[in-house]
Amino acid sequence: MPYFDHNATAPLADCARDAWLRVQNENWHNPSSPTRAAARARIRLESYHETMSVLLGGEPEHYIFNSGATEGAFAVLAHWASRLPPTARIAVSATEHACVLAAADTFFAGRIDWLRHESGGIITPGAVQAAIEVGAAGVVVMAANNETGVLQPWPEIAECCRRASVPYLCDATQWLGKLPGASLGAVGAWLIASGHKFGAPKGVGLIKIPKSEPDFRHPSGGRQEQGHRAGTEDLASMAAFSAALVEAEQKHVIWESQRLAWRERFEKDLIVALPGVQIVGHGQERLWNTSMIVVPHGDQSRWIARLDKMDFQLSTGSACSTGLDGPSHVLVALGLPAEITRQALRISAGWQTSETDWRGLLVALQNTHTELAVRNL
Amino acid sequence: MPYFDHNATAPLADCARDAWLRVQNENWHNPSSPTRAAARARIRLESYHETMSVLLGGEPEHYIFNSGATEGAFAVLAHWASRLPPTARIAVSATEHACVLAAADTFFAGRIDWLRHESGGIITPGAVQAAIEVGAAGVVVMAANNETGVLQPWPEIAECCRRASVPYLCDATQWLGKLPGASLGAVGAWLIASGHKFGAPKGVGLIKIPKSEPDFRHPSGGRQEQGHRAGTEDLASMAAFSAALVEAEQKHVIWESQRLAWRERFEKDLIVALPGVQIVGHGQERLWNTSMIVVPHGDQSRWIARLDKMDFQLSTGSACSTGLDGPSHVLVALGLPAEITRQALRISAGWQTSETDWRGLLVALQNTHTELAVRNL
DSSP, X not given: OOBOXXXXXXXXXXXXXXXXXXXXXXXXXXXXXXXXXXXXXHHHHHHHHHHHHHHHOXXXXXXXXXXXXXXXXXXXXXXXXXXXXXXXXXXXXXXXXXXXXXXXXXXXXXXXXXXXXXXXXXXXXXXXXXHHHTTOSOEEOOSBOTTTOBBOOHHHHHHHHHXXXXXXXXXXXXXXXXXXXXXXXXXXXXXEEEGGGTTSOTTOXXXXXXXXXXXXXXXXXXXTGGGTSOSXXXXXXXXXXXXXXXXXXXXXXXXXXXXXXHHHHHHHHHHHHXXXXXXXXXXXXXXXXXXXXXXXXXXXXXXXXXXXXXXXXXXXXXXXXXXXXXXXXXHHHTTOOHHHHTTEEEEEOOTTOOHHHHHHHHHXXXXXXXXXXXXXX | OOBOBTTTOOOOOHHHHHHHHHHHHHOOSOTTSSSHHHHHHHHHHHHHHHHHHHHHXXXXXXXXXXXXXXXXXXXXXXXXXHHSOTTOOEEEOTTSOHHHHHHHHXXXXXXXXXXXXXXXXXXXXXXXXXXXXXXXXOEEOOXXXXXXXXXXXXXXXXXXXXXXXXXXXXXXXXXXXXXXXXXXXXXXXXXXXXXXXXXXXXXXXXXXXXXXXXXXXXXXXXXXXXXXXXXXXXXXXXXXXXXXXXXXXXXXXXXXXXXXXXHHHHHHHHHHHSTTOEETTTTSOBOTTEEEEXXXXXXXXXXXXXXXXTTOBOBSSOTTTTTSSSOOXXXXXXXXXXXXHTTEEEEEOXXXXXXXXXXXXXXXXXHHXXXXXXXXX
């Protein structure tokens, strides 16, 4: 079953399963209890924060484990809204994930300035600078787009925000586990991410706060996660998150250039095989795993269904908006006509996707093209 | 290792582990994706909601899986605050869990009326009625106390709130999995609970909304959980929650009276063995598993450490406040003097706790009593 929907979710990594089971056997105790077993659980808990610090940079105590990037976006923007003046405006990229847009709309309704973007949806540091100069009190730009894979120049955006002392929220959900995380935690941004995109279980995510923020509490309650996130700590999922991320960080060192070459080859062959096909963000720096294509004819749902019958699983775009009315907001933001957005397919590979899988997908797309073209005659 | 800290957290049930692993193997796909595998995941997802409806009553679509009771309390009280007039006051029991008190303080600071309680912390429907008559626009009373095990007359409180059309939040975290849940979901209350108290993994909880509440969204983002809780669904944890709850519901049918008899026997013997010991809520209806005792001398931490060395794990009270400065807010609310609260030990058994474990704990408490008394001479 060649699975090309990793940007929606990835299967659980073996190392993550093992880590989860080990903690459930050995360190399932409540870290806040006053026993020796609980003390051992607290030591484990600290080790996961230290792992994040080693992998991503920054201080261990600035990492907060939570339930995922949706909770993260909601928590960070709620905090900004409570700290910024009630008239403060924030500058947001229009191609953010639905959860970030929803959080922005919840806490900054009517106070959002859309950042000007270049071809492919890229936000330049200049565009961020311009937004700050006209008064943006916060900046929201993701690291890598979930639909197109297009990478944003987040280190430069972070530097631009740092100089202006403006908070920066960087959704690293699609970056983490696919590209090197080594400097993510060092740039002074608010980071959010979800573990299930790179082999950790669903239901565990991460926030990195830029510096000590004693008033950042979401939700309030007990004093878990240095007082930032109340609720009994889910140690097993943190262990799985850490194990999966360690493994992923090793993988891109070894495999990234090869995997990128496979995707490049696929796209090159695809352009020949499917005359009229478009590749969104072609020529832009993109994640090595993602190819958002616009097929030359036919509704995307017919393509998806046919490919699925041939055992190729892919999607039409963000899983969160799939099946809903209306086109992908990302493609609309990129200026694609609505009818074209209904011909988009999102292909997203994983580390275990083989060259054979990519070749098989090319053939399956060709077959679908032929079959649907004949029916349309 | 006789473990008497189940109100802090319980070990993972075998059935929950199996259910979690099965879903991670078979149904790990994103239920929002447009493939057949995702459709199978959606069917699974619906089945967990149906299981809740069968076990607890009410409609499947009124159950929302989330990360736990802390998130639940925060979400429900945030929703109330957004719907009620800005001057609305809520009536709250002073013995609620720290997460509920923190959520109330976050969203209703300065607008909380403390409900008058009887001996043991019991809130009568009359007290609730009186609070509503003087204007309470919401009522917050837990089902069973996490420190003392004392049960509240939640069905009558729910009826009282229903008649007055006042929303009722019932924290069922300690009730669920220990006592029959069959009518919890039918009383028209806002329920919150956490799976890890009865053998599900940490990081998964439940909200029951009383009726269709299209505007209840926490966090906002994608349209998961009927639009109420955004974020990719953690199917594996929902499966584990459902499996653990099904098993627990069977257990109390078979074992509850026997387990209650063991605890009663323990307390009866304890009063003889430790002259001067107090049992908090003695004579009140309590959870079959909980015994909050006040030892006749010595600081609780010395007792805990000695018992721990004898392999009996118990705690001083709520795990969330253990180790923090200040006495248990529950015991203070019950009117116990501060010095007495420092002599409190919380004993909380599980279904797998045996009669031998209870007898062993009695002996261990006697030994600790003797040892500490000799040292104090």
